[in-house]
Amino acid sequence: MKKKISIYDIARDMSVSSATVSYVLNGKAAEKRISKGLEERILAHARELGYRPNMIAKSLRTGKTKIIGMLVEDISDPFFSSIAKVVEERAAQLGYRIFYCSTENDTTLTKGLLRVFRDAQVDGYIIAPPPGLEQDLQELQEDGYPVVLFDRFFDGLETANVVTDNFDGAYQAIRHFVENGCQQIGFITLDSEQVQMQDRLSGYDKAMEQSGLESLVLKVPYEIKHRNAAGKIKTFLEDNSHLEAVLFATNYLAIAGLEVMNDLHMQAPADLSVISFDDIKYFSLFSPSVTAVAQPVEAISEAVIQQLIDCLESSGTLEKKTTVLPVNLVVRASSSPVLAVR
């Protein structure tokens, strides 16, 4: 293992103290009135030796790591990975690194990950929290760490939040169905108390009520989300063959639903009109292309990282406000109006 160069090596070579080297390397030469000549010689020698500061020693001393911990639900979900990518990029430009992990929306697992992040002394947190994390987030904030939540938040908890207009997304989707002449409109969502899901449900309910239509909702238990969502959806569609349209609350529910429709030899939109939340880039190539409620990935990422880094750099306090970004209904084939009488 090659020995790393430390400021002591440079100090020795230049016959000065390590403090002088430290000041010079931190650009405090003028402030500490180190002579121009010495400054330049130290800089030159540091470059020559290929000196790289030991971040660990630096962090131990300063208490800052320039690392941001990010917890997403699932890094292999295109919605989250797109956000992670943009956040990572912006953070890098501002001199910060992002460490991300998938929570699987599991409370216990997430508490463990939070411990890991605290142990790693990350400077700040970006979190799409699973349920039941109020206490931990509260403590995190009380201990002075800046936290920005995104995609969802907790009603009782004062935090900085960046979310999209989930209510309006669902509302627009249902209005679109109604304008296309659908009346029997279902909503397939997760059985979750989380605010983003509740808002989507409210948007659906509201739009249905305003249109004088009756709600029909399937709540898939969270635990079986990946294992057997398809089974539940299949039963639901079979039991409610009168349905003309369905809004899916997440992209993976929609994908499971489309698989079920394939199985049942149902075509969208002829047999069932379909809209999904989260516009993932693959939807345009699905059979049929899928209408989706697009969340503004770039805007979410920008808002999140901006707020966090502003706070970190100013050592000020984070403004505990909720930023709501608009959604956009991307209309594709899966929700085309069906002309023929059913």
Add this chain to the structure above:
Amino acid sequence: MKKKISIYDIARDMSVSSATVSYVLNGKAAEKRISKGLEERILAHARELGYRPNMIAKSLRTGKTKIIGMLVEDISDPFFSSIAKVVEERAAQLGYRIFYCSTENDTTLTKGLLRVFRDAQVDGYIIAPPPGLEQDLQELQEDGYPVVLFDRFFDGLETANVVTDNFDGAYQAIRHFVENGCQQIGFITLDSEQVQMQDRLSGYDKAMEQSGLESLVLKVPYEIKHRNAAGKIKTFLEDNSHLEAVLFATNYLAIAGLEVMNDLHMQAPADLSVISFDDIKYFSLFSPSVTAVAQPVEAISEAVIQQLIDCLESSGTLEKKTTVLPVNLVVRASSSPVLAVR
């Protein structure tokens, strides 16, 4: 900011030295013959105070961070994010954390990321390297860091590599086309010297040659991969309207290709039979469902993490071997035999 508990706090409370506390907390009480009673009292008090070791101080002293740096081409590509997720999971079980970043296959960017990782003193590296990284990887290894490459590697460089049988993947795909009666078979790939791309090309060429068919290859310049691959592909398909089948060398090329086909009102497989490399979960729902050469994501991840952690834990040296994992052709609608005479 709440003050963190250190071993000194515990030592003071118990009226012992910090060394004693350190031994106890590291399970070396017996070895250092600390009395059972004291050991238990220290442990109890540590728990009571909610003591958490300062990983930064620990790392500074030991030189180990229990962190693995992982460089993938693009974290929002399902192929890479699936691998990242499995690797992350296994690493966590073994007490390691993964920090990942996207290289965009950009040499300069990647060199920078390597610097960041070195600065962060990660214990080991998992890398899907962009071109031109030989020198840096060489140095990394010479400096004593374990490195495992995956998805691609460098012929002149002795490293531990985990790759799939790219040659066979392309070969199987072409054989499948031929068995379905296709003769005019094109290959759309990247203009890249990287080994995984070269192998896919060789597999294609070999299969074509053995079938007595003539090769027809489009090499999309790497730089325009995302910006304008579609344009190149469109021109290629228009100029070669006699093509009956096309193999795409990556999932995003296939996606671009399918978009172009939509544009040109070409249907797969009737107008053009299609196979893609990388089986991403969305392919089954595309229009039509896409036949793909599936790489064994789980097996790749396991092999990568196993080799690296074995090396880290045994402080032995990494075996510089290349592990080649088999691929699997998943046949779907986009490559169905076309019965009608063309």
Add this chain to the structure above:
DNA sequence: GTATAACGCATAATCGATTAAGTGTTAAGG
């Protein structure tokens, strides 16, 4: 009865930085 070993812990150096306070030299001021 004394040398030796075993026991049970303490001392202090160390990792590589940061930074407040100090120190020796020279020049200017009165």
Add this chain to the structure above:
DNA sequence: CCTTAACACTTAATCGATTATGCGTTATAC
């Protein structure tokens, strides 16, 4: 001629761990 200030750095404490070595007390051995 002596004080003060400016200059240009140095000293040393500190962050929170790890770990080789040391050291006083009691028990055992011969």
